[in-house]
Amino acid sequence: xxxxxxxxxxxxxxxxxxxxxxxxxxxxxxxxxxxxxxxxxxxxxxxxxxxxxxxxxxxxxxxxxxxxxxxxxxxxxxxxxxxxxxxxxxxxxxxxxxxxxxxxxxxxxxxxxx
Amino acid sequence: xxxxxxxxxxxxxxxxxxxxxxxxxxxxxxxxxxxxxxxxxxxxxxxxxxxxxxxxxxxxxxxxxxxxxxxxxxxxxxxxxxxxxxxxxxxxxxxxxxxxxxxxxxxxxxxx
Numbered sequence: 342x343x344x345x346x347x348x349x350x351x352x353x354x355x356x357x358x359x360x361x362x363x364x365x366x367x368x369x370x371x372x373x374x375x376x377x378x379x380x381x382x383x384x385x386x387x388x389x390x391x392x393x394x395x396x397x398x399x400x401x402x403x404x405x406x407x408x409x410x411x412x413x414x415x416x417x418x419x420x421x422x423x424x425x426x427x428x429x430x431x432x433x434x435x436x437x438x439x440x441x442x443x444x445x446x447x448x449x450x451x452x453x454x455x
Numbered sequence: 456x457x458x459x460x461x462x463x464x465x466x467x468x469x470x471x472x473x474x475x476x477x478x479x480x481x482x483x484x485x486x487x488x489x490x491x492x493x494x495x496x497x498x499x500x501x502x503x504x505x506x507x508x509x510x511x512x513x514x515x516x517x518x519x520x521x522x523x524x525x526x527x528x529x530x531x532x533x534x535x536x537x538x539x540x541x542x543x544x545x546x547x548x549x550x551x552x553x554x555x556x557x558x559x560x561x562x563x564x565x566x567x
């Protein structure tokens with residue numbers, strides 16, 4: 342399956358700052374990537390679908406101005422958490438869609454907002 | 456319609472036992488059912504997946520059983536090992552939309 346990396350793996354920031362998380366497809370050209378959020382001991386919640394060269398599609402209840410997604414190339418999608426607050430602290434995971442329904446996930450990014 | 460219900464939330468087995476995790480869905484448009492394994496602090500890893508045209512699929516020690524009429528599917532871990540201790544998620548998607556709908560997860564602990 343596709344190999345996916347994320348950077349950084351962990352980030353701590355102050356409230357009010359913005360944080361950018363990168364998701365890279367290392368061995369596969371991904372027209373579609375997905376961004377998820379996961380709270381401790383909970384399931385994955387889809388935030389948005391990132392489409393190369395076009396605007397991301399956000400799930401209901403996800404603020405698009407808060408979570409900016411850019412998918413400028415077939416191997417890179419970025420998620421920027423703008424004006425982060427403590428409630429944005431979470432585990433953010435991206436995935437690459439390959440062959441239709443199959444998704445391969447990155448290792449995740451732990452965000453802590455102080 | 457989009458929900459996937461997973462049970463149990465957690466289970467403990469002895470080494471060599473067979474943990475069984477069950478999932479049920481409502482949306483008949485779902486036609487792809489993967490299982491993911493997640494270790495603490497890591498991203499989910501695809502274990503095995505099945506489509507409704509087969510009733511069972513095996514990959515190594517992992518087996519999926521699928522009951523289309525009941526809209527249920529389950530994961531069996533044969534000869535479980537302590538290294539299998541993880542959280543397991545079932546999911547479902549349809550060809551019409553490529554988004555995955557996840558179950559709530561099951562924390563499995565395999566005791567030595």
